Amino acid sequence: MPDGGALILVPTPAKSLGDYAAIVGTEIVDNLRARAERFRGARVLHVNSTSFGGGVAELLYTLVPLWRDLGVDTEWRVIHGTEPFFHATKALHNGLQGAPVPWTVEMRSHYLTVNEDNAEAFEGDYDFVVVHDPQPAGILTELIEDRGRPKGKWIWRCHIDLTSPHRPVWEFLEPFVRPYDAAIFTLGDYVPDGFSGPEIAVSCPTIDPLSLKNIPLDRAIVRQVLRRYGIDPGRPLAVQVSRYDPWKDPLGVIDAYRIVKREVPELQLALIASMASDDPEGWEYYRMTEEHRAGDPDVFLLSNLQDVGSLNVNAFQRAADVVIQKSVREGFGLVVAEALWKGKAVVGGDVGGIHLQIEDGRSGFLVDSVEACAARLLELLRNPSRAAAMGRAGRRRVRQRFLSTAQLSDELALLERLSG
């Protein structure tokens, strides 16, 4: 415990739900306010493992202040961890997604020690505690053992695809999450077979239309961002925003681009990723992707190393003639919602949360091979008005189901259930 104290509070700037009324309509906002009335003054704590980087931090950055605006006394805290602990929980994460990772006695011991220490540092009484992902999941068990069951309802929010976990890893984790009052999964399919104990809820992640990734940008800036990276705004552009890893299939995206390029020689492709300096696998896969690019000057591999932040990603998505998300495995794939929200037709892998977002043939296309991906890309590039119509359909769908307000509604529904 670096400073021997409580879990670290993450400050979040205030947000007003009223600002979202212009986007989703006042009726939805009024409804949220009315339903939240019974929880006014309730104390809610969110616990996760990091205050920046990654989708969970991004979600909490929006949702925590919106809950506060609803009158609920909401806090966000991150656990204290050690380097070997985070090394172990990275393996745990990959194992839960199905990778046959080693799960050694040392790793278990780091997991237990850090969860024990954080349970010991845990302070305060809450009406609801939402614990995100496996890293801090053990705190509840440690608390129960030390001090008896804490007050309030405890909710485990799992952001991971648990369809086919590596058994030893899930068998280790399962006893720690069983005592929760409720567990939230991203998709019904992700609830592990035979998992019982908590109330099960399903709620998908959402995007914040007022975040820097999604706010409107004017054309001049969009064009200037392209030029900064050497992309010609006057020529067609396909964009995929994803980490460099095999599940996102950047090599397959380049292959599909090459097929289309025979018909559309002017086509450019931008692959955009956030690279963590402590992620050697990501670097290795970046190197492979760079090799696969084979010096093609119309393929752009970009990352935060070239100063590609949220506003730039926003600009790239807006500049795209077509957006690709050719994942072969995907927790949810919020970049699809981000692109649809910008009125772009998306060609996406037929997996995970992507089919919830793309209605095949309506707001884009689902594909399961390089050839199918190429064929659909070509179809959209040749029919810009069809692509635009699909983009409009996608934007409507995102407005209904994948904006922050939809997630507030899901979370309210769970609090209502838990409060009888």
Next chain:
Amino acid sequence: MPDGGALILVPTPAKSLGDYAAIVGTEIVDNLRARAERFRGARVLHVNSTSFGGGVAELLYTLVPLWRDLGVDTEWRVIHGTEPFFHATKALHNGLQGAPVPWTVEMRSHYLTVNEDNAEAFEGDYDFVVVHDPQPAGILTELIEDRGRPKGKWIWRCHIDLTSPHRPVWEFLEPFVRPYDAAIFTLGDYVPDGFSGPEIAVSCPTIDPLSLKNIPLDRAIVRQVLRRYGIDPGRPLAVQVSRYDPWKDPLGVIDAYRIVKREVPELQLALIASMASDDPEGWEYYRMTEEHRAGDPDVFLLSNLQDVGSLNVNAFQRAADVVIQKSVREGFGLVVAEALWKGKAVVGGDVGGIHLQIEDGRSGFLVDSVEACAARLLELLRNPSRAAAMGRAGRRRVRQRFLSTAQLSDELALLERLSG
């Protein structure tokens, strides 16, 4: 030598000088084109140590494509280096700026080995070779020893303040830079006493008005960026954009803010930095600054870790009521030009390149203490129309002297001198 080959070529997107005519006037652009005519087809190589991060890479990113647009066949290559080499050259850099660093036999040996290896990998004939900063400076000597003096004119471009270097370090470097045909320094003051051999030129760095850091942004985005970080766009804001290190005096900036805050209780302060993950000193100083902030919710310490890229820095500078650059030592301080270009009055430390940029009392104020800094900040916050007038004067000065086109002109002048 990781791949045994030549120095690594850095690709840069094309730029057109014509786009700058709208900003600096067609006359200046036409003049550059006419003067460059005699160098059409000449081969020019720039060599430095990194293709991203840092001011030199940023300059080359603009200037290399503009030289190409002038018809000069310009390349940019980075040297191969090892970790101990970069560790040694960091000490070399600090030593040249006056820090009493250790400069051990091992460090000298890493410097020599990497420069030897890069000289061995050096290929091609150039009419002009521009070598930036101390890291690759030894290549020329190694080439001369191995193969005899290479063709073409060799120019050492020093971006460092050499006013009072740590003697052992400068005595080590000086023999390597003496054989150059020319040496360019940022300010006349920075030419070391008694340095002779190369032709001496003075040319300050400049900003690119069309880069993402400087392009116009509309108010809606500026406000949204502030909100993202919890800053109230309706309240006054002072901004300093700098690394967290003692030379930039972030602690003094906070002290000055506190004095002003007694009179302007609504004042907010944002300190914005780019943090390198491999810079333990930067982290340590960040921690000290955070401690000095003492939890003040109106002081914002931001960095690239919170997704603050160039566009965001641009937005912060535009949002500021007043910009601070309270350096106690400064190579040049291009952030001053960036702020002046955005029409902001700047309160800057009375050091280095800052007095070249701020005309005291005309485009901002030069200060040499916390109290003076506070007094000038208060003066500007209380006289917004005076601040705006100073900002306009600053913008005019930047247009005349500190835009990329001025640097092209300086560099052309040196090529003209060297070509007799």
